[in-house]
Amino acid sequence: MKLWHWTLCVLLGAGTISAQSLTPEQIRDVTGTINTDAIIQNAETTQNWLNYGLDYAETRHSKLTGITAENVGDMGLAWSHNLQSRRGVEATPIVVDGVMYVTGSWSIVHALDAVTGEELWVYDPEVPGEYAYKGCCDVVNRGVALYEGVVFVGAYDGFLHAIDAATGERVWKVDTIENREMSYTITGAPRVIDGRVIIGNGGAEFGVRGYVSAYDATSGEMDWRWYVVPGDPAEGYEDPSMEAAAATWDPSAEYWKAGGGGTIWDAMAYDPDLGLLYVGTGNGSPWNRHLRSPGGGNNLYLASIVALDPATGEYKWHYQNTPGDTWDYTSTQHIILADLEIDGAARKVLMQAPKNGFFYVIDRTNGEFISAEPFVEVTWATGYDENGRPIEAEGARSKTDPWETIPSAYGAHNWHPMSFNPQTGLVYIPAQGVPLVQSTDPAWELNSHKPMSTMSGVGWNLGYLFNVVAPEATAFGHLLAWDPVAQKEVWRAEYVSPWNGGTLTTAGNLVFQGTADGRFIAYDAATGEVLWQTPVGSGVVAAPATWEKDGTQYVTIAVGWGGVYGMMQRATDRVGPGRVYTFKVGGDAAMPEAVNSERLSLVEGVPYDPNHVGDGLAIYVSNCLFCHGVPGVNNGGGVPNLGYSDAAMLMNAKDVVLGGSLVEGGMPSFADKLTEADVEKLIAFVQGTADAVRPK
Structure with a gap:
């Protein structure tokens, strides 16, 4: 165990704790009271950032007004902290009363003094380096959960860790992977509801069966598990929802041998009044439905929003965004809960802008479809009918010819969190387009390594080839302010590249976002006017957080370029290392020196045939x-x-x-x-x- 905690630092004179820093006793006092009620109560003031999306509704809207459109131009750096990371950093920090918990790549947890940036402890879950190839999209982690003095992190290699929030010592560790012969990972942040730590897994690209699990926060024992897709019919079905799902799959291809997919690797939200947990499900395995379920079918519950009982995992209802998904149109993207007035009536809704390019408003009490409209160019469907089913464009499921679908598998909006401001009534979406041409892979066989079969040598099971001809579309990225009631764009900010960071919006009439070209920007939430910006050490993919301590509002962003697009391409020569930056009005700390890429010249002179x-x-x-x-x-x-x-x-x-x-x-x-x-x-x-x- 690569573990640095407070007592060890003192004994070794490591210098990570100063005499002025927080003590374990102080940390225990402020973190020990964080529970479901505290997270719900914090939503009234949002003084702290206690949940991945700030509140259980995942709005990422802060009610703090210490930083406003009038004074944000005076914001400067309060401190920065080096995460010692060279890969992607996707975490939103958890902050409570001046204590911060944030993850870097490889799922390493850093506990920091949120006011000074001093390191309190570091916890390394020791993910083996050779495990990296078992995930599709970089060795990333989106953050931790905090509950009754314990920090929970899902490590990339599929273990869920419970860590003492005061010392960094391990409390327990449990394996969330039910079959170690398959390539499961964890990249998402856990949520804790009434003493249950809830976490899903990734891996649908490789051939796994998706599920979400709940563990007792005290003991680590599993309370329940809900599967997204049905398993082998010969072994029976776990519950009625799986029996119902099986009727939407063609068994002739024995889909269960490729797992079926549907992994729940990111989005979750919770309504304590309704007692419902909402999860977003992923793509099929293999991607290509012609190979996965040749007779067609909706293939439930792929690419869906599903409501569960968080106490038991019992299925309540679902809405399927993309029936019979064949494009990798996951619905694992951010889910936001809100109360909106629609057609003169108050509605309890959830909102989502998943990969497929449509913005959805769904009744969160029962899953009833309200509306869906494209927020970017879309070519796979012309719209949705009154029953909430897409009207697919002719040829969208081409079997043989190379075709370019918009959005591509990178998505019109990927995992990067969006935010909702009830004052402006707008949702702020990191929208994008990454061109891709796909065609059926005639050589594909499950778990078979074949030359030219895309990434089959490291276990991918896609059933597609890519870019056998050049795409015609142009890549783009922009911040989109979207009216969810009128279902229309209000303003946008154009960027030089896709893969820009998640968003934060505040009662100070602000929207914050980091960009692929290495800037951190504050916008007027109503108009989109740029009010402040600063360069940071690399492209940004994570979403910011804001919090207050002793009457001062701070804004924090974790920076480190990466993710599935960021592994291959970038929009700035600044390359890190991964850092946490915290800003405040009047901050005057020096920005760290940028590190520039040294990869400037094409390789030459290597002999070859x-x-x-x-x-x-x-x-x-x-x-x-x-x-x-x-x-x-x-x-x-x-x-x-x-x-x-x-x-x-x-x-x-x-x-x-x-x-x-x-x-x-x-x-x-x-x-x-x-x-x-x-x-x-x-x-x-x-x-x-x-x-x-x-x-x-």
């Missing part, structure tokens, strides 16, 4: 593409683009690819999948592509 380039391409697509990108097309994101490697790196590729010399950084060994001859062909493809790109 030109006849091996074609075979190298096929090996690259099935093993390397979604981490390293296309060699030389851009100079990489959080993971190096091999076209910009040092020549020595390519010449020593056998040590890396077969010998596992970089496994601690997340690069797995392919010794059981590739041969030395295969590595020679990979080198030929990388160097040959760099040589072809260089004149352009």
Whole structure:
């Protein structure tokens, strides 16, 4: 256990606690009272940030007014803290009475003095480096939960950890993965409701069965588990919801062998008055429905919003955003609860802007469809009928021809949290577009490594090939202010790139967002006018938090470029390291010096056989593409683009690819999948592509 806690720091003279810093006794006093009632009560003042989305409704709307549109221009840095991270940072910090808990990459938890930025302790769950390839989208973590003096974090390798909030010592650890032969991960933040820690898993790209689980916060024992999709009919169904779901799948392809997918890897919200927990479910496994369920069907409960009883896990109702999903249109994106007046009547609603490009307003009492309208360009459907079912465009499910669907699998809105301001009545969405062409993979077989079969060498099960022809669409990213009642855009802020950070909105008439090109910006919430901005150490993907201590309002953003798009591409030469930045009006701390990328020149001079380039391409697509990108097309994101490697790196590729010399950084060994001859062909493809790109 790589564990630094308060007593160890004192004994070793590590210097992470000063005489003025918080003591374990003080931390215990302020964190021990945080429970469900405290989270509900905090929503009245939002003085602290006690839940991933601030409140159980996940509004990310702060009622604090210490920072306003009038004085935000005077905001400056209060402090920054180095997370010692080189991969993606996606966490929103939890803050209570001057104590902050935030995660970096590899699920490492940092406890900080929220006023000074001093480190109190660090907890490393020791995720093995070789586990990195078992997730689709970087070794990221979106944050922790805090409950009765215990911090809970779901580690990337699927273990749920309970940590003493005062000392950083482990209280318990439990394995959430029911089948270790499958590639499950955890990247989302837990929620705690009435003493139950609720967490889902990721992994639908690889061939798993999705579920969400609840664990006793004191003991770590599992209270309940609800599955998203049905299992093997021969083994029976766990509950009536699974029996009902099975009728919407074609058993001829034995879908349960590929898991079915539907992982619940992010979105959750809770209505204490209704006693309902809302979860968003993921894509199918494999993605391609023609292979997963060839006879068609809605394939419940993929790409859906599902209401559960948080005490028992019992299914209550669902609404399926994308029936029979075949595009990776997950509904795991942020869910917000609000009370709106619609057509003259007060409605208890939930709102979601998932990957498929439509903004949904759903009655959260019973799942009744209210409205859905596109918030970006959409080509897969022309709209929704009165029953809440999409009207699919002709050819949207092409079986053979390469086709470009908008939005692509990257989504019109991915995991980056949106926010809702009841004063303006607007939802602030990190909208985007990443072009992608897909076509059926004729060679796909479950868990079979085949050259040119996308990422099959590391266990992906997609059933698709990508960009066999060049996309025609143009990439974009913008902040979108959306009226959920009128279902229309009010204003937008354009960015240079997709994959911009989550949003925060406040009663000070502000919206905060970090950007892919390395800025942190404050906007007028009503008009979209830029009121303040500052450069930060890399592109930003996480969402900010705001909180108050001793009458001063602070705004905190965790910075570190990464995620599935950020692994391959970036929009700034500033590359980290991952940091936490905290700002206040009148802050005058010096900004840390930026670290710039050194990947500026295409690799050259590595000898290769030109006849091996074609075979190298096929090996690259099935093993390397979604981490390293296309060699030389851009100079990489959080993971190096091999076209910009040092020549020595390519010449020593056998040590890396077969010998596992970089496994601690997340690069797995392919010794059981590739041969030395295969590595020679990979080198030929990388160097040959760099040589072809260089004149352009």
